[in-house]
Amino acid sequence: MGFLLSTTCEDGPSARSQRAAVRSTPVPCVLSFDVEEHDRIEAAVGLEISPAMKRCYRGRMGWSIRWLLSELEKRGVRATFFIIGEVAQRVPNLVRRIHRAGHELASHGWDHRRILSQSREVFLEDVRRSRDVLEQISGEAVVGYRAPTFSIVRSTAWAIGALAELGMEYDSSVQPIWHDRYGVPDAPRQPYIVRVGGSQLLELPMATARVCGVNLPVGGGGYFRLLPLWITERALAWSRSSDQTTAPTFYFHPWEFDADQPRLPLGRLNRFRTYVGIKGNRERFKAFLDHYPFQRAIDLKKALSHCLSRLPIFDLAESAGGLYARPDRVDATNLCVQTTYLHSPTSG
Numbered sequence: 345m346g347f348l349l350s351t352t353c354e355d356g357p358s359a360r361s362q363r364a365a366v367r368s369t370p371v372p373c374v375l376s377f378d379v380e381e382h383d384r385i386e387a388a389v390g391l392e393i394s395p396a397m398k399r400c401y402r403g404r405m406g407w408s409i410r411w412l413l414s415e416l417e418k419r420g421v422r423a424t425f426f427i428i429g430e431v432a433q434r435v436p437n438l439v440r441r442i443h444r445a446g447h448e449l450a451s452h453g454w455d456h457r458r459i460l461s462q463s464r465e466v467f468l469e470d471v472r473r474s475r476d477v478l479e480q481i482s483g484e485a486v487v488g489y490r491a492p493t494f495s496i497v498r499s500t501a502w503a504i505g506a507l508a509e510l511g512m513e514y515d516s517s518v519q520p521i522w523h524d525r526y527g528v529p530d531a532p533r534q535p536y537i538v539r540v541g542g543s544q545l546l547e548l549p550m551a552t553a554r555v556c557g558v559n560l561p562v563g564g565g566g567y568f569r570l571l572p573l574w575i576t577e578r579a580l581a582w583s584r585s586s587d588q589t590t591a592p593t594f595y596f597h598p599w600e601f602d603a604d605q606p607r608l609p610l611g612r613l614n615r616f617r618t619y620v621g622i623k624g625n626r627e628r629f630k631a632f633l634d635h636y637p638f639q640r641a642i643d644l645k646k647a648l649s650h651c652l653s654r655l656p657i658f659d660l661a662e663s664a665g666g667l668y669a670r671p672d673r674v675d676a677t678n679l680c681v682q683t684t685y686l687h688s689p690t691s692g
């Protein structure tokens with residue numbers, strides 16, 4: 345399976361005819377994993393969890409990751425692992441194993457605290473620390489970021505500027521949906537340039553399906569486990585029939601593949617959200633892997649660098665209607681600025 349974006353994004357007559365020829369071919373989805381122990385999920389904030397139970401969850405996370413690596417290797421699939429710094433510090437050998445298998449390491453923050461509770465200075469240090477430990481383990485630059493609990497929303501839009509300041513080259517934190525904890529419902533559903541003040545960054549949003557005028561989050565987590573696969577298929581069909589820049593992103597957590605783990609003492613709604621469909625999730629995931637082509641976020645980022653002028657631009661700090669430029673309206677000057685931001689060298 346090839347990475348079509350790298351060969352179909354260039355503008356020009358031959359590229360256009362190539363695009364038409366491959367329109368029915370699946371666009372590789374971005375496959376990603378958010379790596380934190382089960383007791384760090386947002387629903388568990390405030391719970392008293394014993395040190396023994398924390399050790400238990402850490403060990404089980406390792407088993408799930410090893411199972412995932414095995415399934416990915418069988419199929420020759422490479423993915424992006426967004427890893428929190430504390431996990432990388434505690435189990436560097438596991439992180440090294442992920443990297444040696446050809447997967448991309450990216451930052452998921454230091455300790456899984458949402459950005460909503462951080463100042464800009466604290467956030468800068470949080471991302472810098474997590475990136476540094478991953479780079480020390482792998483010896484390779486870390487250029488991608490995903491916020492814990494998708495906590496880049498309008499009120500934390502400043503985080504985009506902080507990520508650009510750190511030299512990060514893409515973000516994958518803004519969910520284009522309505523949700524009680526996160527989301528920016530009017531954000532684009534396909535990769536786009538997110539702009540906040542003078543800063544901008546490539547944004548890779550999670551897959552959604554448009555049903556009755558509403559964006560349904562089908563890109564992973566409880567939604568992937570809960571919703572029938574035909575809705576996921578609908579999201580992918582939209583990608584195939586649209587511009588070749590619309591590669592959707594999927595996300596999973598290691599603990600979602602551990603049906604026998606001790607259950608957290610959650611309330612009814614959170615228990616449902618957290619554990620629905622978890623028993624059959626390994627089989628469901630394997631079928632998903634078998635049906636679609638996948639790529640790492642860094643591969644999509646590199647492919648998109650050839651066609652930045654076709655990406656929407658979205659102003660995250662605007663209260664509504666932040667989409668102010670469609671791909672056909674981006675001028676050469678603006679594109680030049682985008683290219684500068686997207687290819688700034690990674691520091692540290």
Ligand SMILES: [Zn+2]
Nearest residue numbers: 378380492493
């Ligand atoms: Zn997470």
